Amino acid sequence: MNVxxxxIEVRIYPAKADMNDKGEKIVNISAVExxxxxxxxxxxxELEFINDFKRLLIYYGYDVDKIIVNKKSCDVxxxxxxxxxxxxxxxESSSRQQSQIDFISAFKNYYNVNLKAQHPVYKIKKNNKDTFRIINNNNNVRIKKDKYGYDKIKLAVLGLVKFKTSKKxxxxxxxxxxxxxxxxxxxxVTVKKVNDKYYAVFNIERIHIPEKITGPLQQV
Incomplete structure (x- = not known):
């Protein structure tokens, strides 16, 4: 089995309203922003908290070459x-968690001498991509038809959103x-904004299950 x-990046079209005429919740621009x-x-x-804590330790004479940044401390x-x-x-709840995961990952990369990564810095709007990520839990990110019968992307609790992509x-x-x-x-799925246009980038796994291989028939 190969994985x-x-x-897959698709164009999405958040609406100005938060409900369609059938009463279904739809993704609106305000929610994305x-x-x-x-x-x-x-x-x-979280970075501000870690930096302040580091300065406090330095003030009291502690060694701060490597402050432990993990899920337990960041959860607090x-x-x-x-x-x-x-x-x-x-x-969206998994979006909050994903911000924290990326923050912890940034420090892990920084402490990895083989990567030679820089110390994490503040994310400034003009210097960073405008994105957030939603984890697919219990199929809460999927394609489904709305009550009009059209395919829409379901983005967890944010609702349904119109999209455009290739047939493949x-x-x-x-x-x-x-x-x-x-x-x-x-x-x-990562939702991003580029030049005032919105996109959904799906991270997928394609699993190839080979057909059962049988040898030549032998006479008994």
């Missing part, structure tokens, strides 16, 4: 942030959305 990972901002906000606030920071900033609850990619996404099809899996 091939690839990314909010999640992009919250992703960057959490990353920067994120919990405090959610208590202090109520608007963070507007973000559409077929792959349909297969990844089918729980009964083991050959394609949607792992996560």
């Amino acid at each position: 091939v990972k690839e990314n 909010s999640n992009i901002g919250i992703y960057r906000f959490i990353y920067n606030k 920071i994120l919990h405090m942030l959610r208590q202090e900033y109520s608007f963070l609850e507007k973000a 990619y559409r077929e792959l996404l349909h297969r990844g959305s089918d729980k009964n099809d083991p050959t394609v899996k949607i792992k996560h």
Whole structure:
């Protein structure tokens, strides 16, 4: 069995409204912009906390060559942030977690001498891609038909969104959305904004299951 990972980028069209005429929740521009901002906000606030803690240790004479940054410590920071900033609850839950995962990964890369990565820096809007990521949990990221019968992308709790892509990619996404099809899996989707246009980049796994190989028939 061979597993091939690839990314599929499709154009999406968030709406101005948050409901269609059939009462279905749809992805609106405001929600996308909010999640992009919250992703960057959490990353920067956690970095601010670590930098402040590092300065405090230096002040009291401690060695700060390597501060441990892991899920346990960052969970505490994120919990405090959610208590202090109520608007963070507007973000899709896995998007909040993904910001933290990327933050921890940045420090792991920095501490890896083989990578020679720079110390994590604050994400500034003009210097960074506007993105956020949603993990596919229980098929909450998939292709589904709306009540009008048109294919839409389901982006977890954000709702349905219109999209445009090739016939080949559409077929792959349909297969990844089918729980009964083991050959394609949607792992996560990154929503990004480039030049005032919006895109969804699906990270998928294509699983090739070879047919059973049998040898030549032999007479007994």
